[in-house]
Amino acid sequence: NTAVSIDNVKPGVTTDWKETADGVYKATYTAYTRGSGLTAKLLMQNWNEDLHTAGFIIDANPQSAKIATLSASNNGVLANENAANTVSVNVADEGSNPINDHTVTFAVLSGSATSFNNQNTAKTDVNGLATFDLKSSKQEDNTVEVTLENGVKQTLIVSFVGDSSTAQVELQKSKNEVVADGNDSATMTATVRDAKGNLLNDVKVTFNVNSAEAKLSQTEVNSHDGIATATLTSLKNGDYRVTASVSSGSQANQQVNFIGDQSTAALTLSVPSGDITVTNTAPLHMTATLQDKNGNPLKDKEITFSVPNDVASRFSISNSGKGMTDSNGTAIASLTGTLAGTHMITARLANSNVSDTQPMTFVADKDRAVVVLQTSKAEIIGNGVDETTLTATVKDPFDNVVKNLSVVFRTSPADTQLSLKALNTNENGIAEVTLKGTVLGVHTAEAILLNGKSDTKIVNIVPDTSNAQVTLNIPAQQVVTNNSDSVQLTATVKDPSNHPVAGITVNFTMP
Known part of the structure; x- marks a missing residue:
């Protein structure tokens, strides 16, 4: 047996040879791999050459077909319906011989992948390889099943990725x-x-x-x-x-x-500064600015403007005292009023304790001031000592006293004595001077303002009847005491300033 060799025998397998007739030997063996032109040779001792059988062919056994390998490209194949993910299956028999022309059926059990040619079968080539190209528009794992003619099945995952x-x-x-x-x-x-x-x-x-x-x-x-x-x-x-x-x-x-952060809101009120003349016609603009702690304006927030209740009746604020902040956090209101003085103006964020208060000082309207003149008494004694006080009270059209306004005093006739001819009004809008004189008669006292407004009062200067003195004038002549002859007696009554005193009863008596 050692002189006999046969191609395609599985290593380690011994082939038995039997002599079936004189010089005739027969052996049966199982082929290990497929092949063609295979021979058996016999070498006998002292033979000059080997003895070969005729060539024979061993082919793969499709009945024992199995899936030798199953794979897919799966390396970043794009889900763009153009790139192919190739499924490769190698079919071999039990001896690992590739099976040619074997039908392999492909099926996608889960997923949306499809084949390029819409076919689900492929034939193996001489190497036992069958391929199947899949495409997809969806990034996912697809479960693909391959089935051989003998019903052998196997699955694998075929993946597609998005196209970055x-x-x-x-x-x-x-x-x-x-x-x-x-x-x-x-x-x-x-x-x-x-x-x-x-x-x-x-x-x-x-x-x-x-x-x-x-x-x-x-x-x-x-x-x-x-x-x-x-x-x-x-x-x-x-x-x-x-x-x-x-x-x-x-x-x-x-x-x-x-x-802006309303939880940290702060309000700043800006009002006109200095002395503001009350006119009740020129609106005064007040600006409230609402910001958070970082200086960010707060928009679309309601701001209320107000003056103290005790003076509210003398002032008017636009839009009932309400304003809305704009994109800059600013709300504006206008104020008109008729009451002089320093008043506290308040701006407040609606429904909150966020507020600011600023003073505004209003002063009377000097340009439209009027004067009222009064006298402490309408009649004085023309002794150069007795006097009357002239009181000029100056107010504007809204009854506000006008301070520090010059008032000029004069009389007609001008034969009187005034303590001052001009004087500024005090804190109460009052200017006072005294008038006295020695020239008897009716005098018109007048107080005049710079705007031409004036007022007058009558002051009557009269003699000093309480200190009147009488002088009797008797003619130097003789009178016959016959009850018919007479003499005219003249009594002249004057005050200490030598002013004749009228209306005084003079009694004439004889000793």
């Missing part, structure tokens, strides 16, 4: 308004998909904001399940535009409005 070269980004914000306190934030969510709508992983998303006043928690984030997020904060109010972009060139943006 066609990445498109969408951007959403968690809220439209954010408090500009550095703590409140808006979450910016970028969603990255390819042209087929697949969520993309590990795509770098770059976030930018159009102002250094706003801060992003991160500016570069790799997507996870198509999502990348960043938070936006600011200490400064305003509209900020956030942009998310990807390397494909796609970008999206959202605008986020940061508003």
Whole structure:
């Protein structure tokens, strides 16, 4: 037996040879691998050459077909309906001999992948290889089953991934308004998909904001399940535009409005300064500015303006004392009034304790002042000592006393003595002078203002009847005592200032 060798015998297997006739040997063996031109040879001792059998062919056994290997490309195959994920199956018999021209059936058990040619069968080639090209528009794992002619089956996972070269980004914000306190934030969510709508992983998303006043928690984030997020904060109010972009060139943006922090609101009231003339016609503008602790204006907030209750009847505020703050946090109201004095004006944030109070000083309208003249007595003795007080009271049309306004005093005739000819009004709007004289008669006292307004009073200067003296004049002549002859007696009555005194009864008597 050692002189006999046979091709295609499995290593370690012994072949038995039997002599079936004189010099005739027969052996039966199981082929190990397929082949063609196989021979058996016999070498006998002292033979000059080997003895060969005729050539024979050993082929694979399709009845024992099995799936030797099953694989798919699966290395980042794009779900773009153009890229192929190739499923490869090697079919062999029990001796690992590739089986040619064997029908393999493919089926997608789960997933949306389809074949390029819409066929579900393929034939093995001489190497026992059959391939099947799948395409898909969806990023997912597909379960694919292959079945041989003898019913042998096996499954594998065929995967497709999104196409980052066609990445498109969408951007959403968690809220439209954010408090500009550095703590409140808006979450910016970028969603990255390819042209087929697949969520993309590990795509770098770059976030930018159009102002250094706003801060992003991160500016570069790799997507996870198509999502990348960043938070936006600011200490400064305003509209900020956030942009998310990807390397494909796609970008999206959202605008986020940061508003002031009402919980830290403070109100500042600005009013006209200095002395303000009450006219009741020229509106006085009051400005209330509402800001948070970071100086951010608070808009669309109601502000109420008021004056003290005890003077409210003398003032009027526009729009019933209400105003709304604008984008600068400013509310404006106009005030008119008729009461002179320093009054406290208050601005208050509606339904809160946030307020500010400022003084406004109103003064009487000198230009429209009027004067009223009064005398302490209408009649004085013309002795140069007795006097009357002239009191000029100056007020504006709204009954406010006018202070520090010059009043000119004069009399007609001008033969009197005035303590002062001009004098400024005091805190009560009053100017006073005294008038005396020695010239008897009716005198008109007048108080005149710079605007031409005036008032007059009559002062009568009379003789001093209480100290009147009588002088009797008797003619130097003789009178006959015959009860018919007479003499005229003249009594002249004058006061100490030598003013004749009229209306005095003079009694004539004889001793």
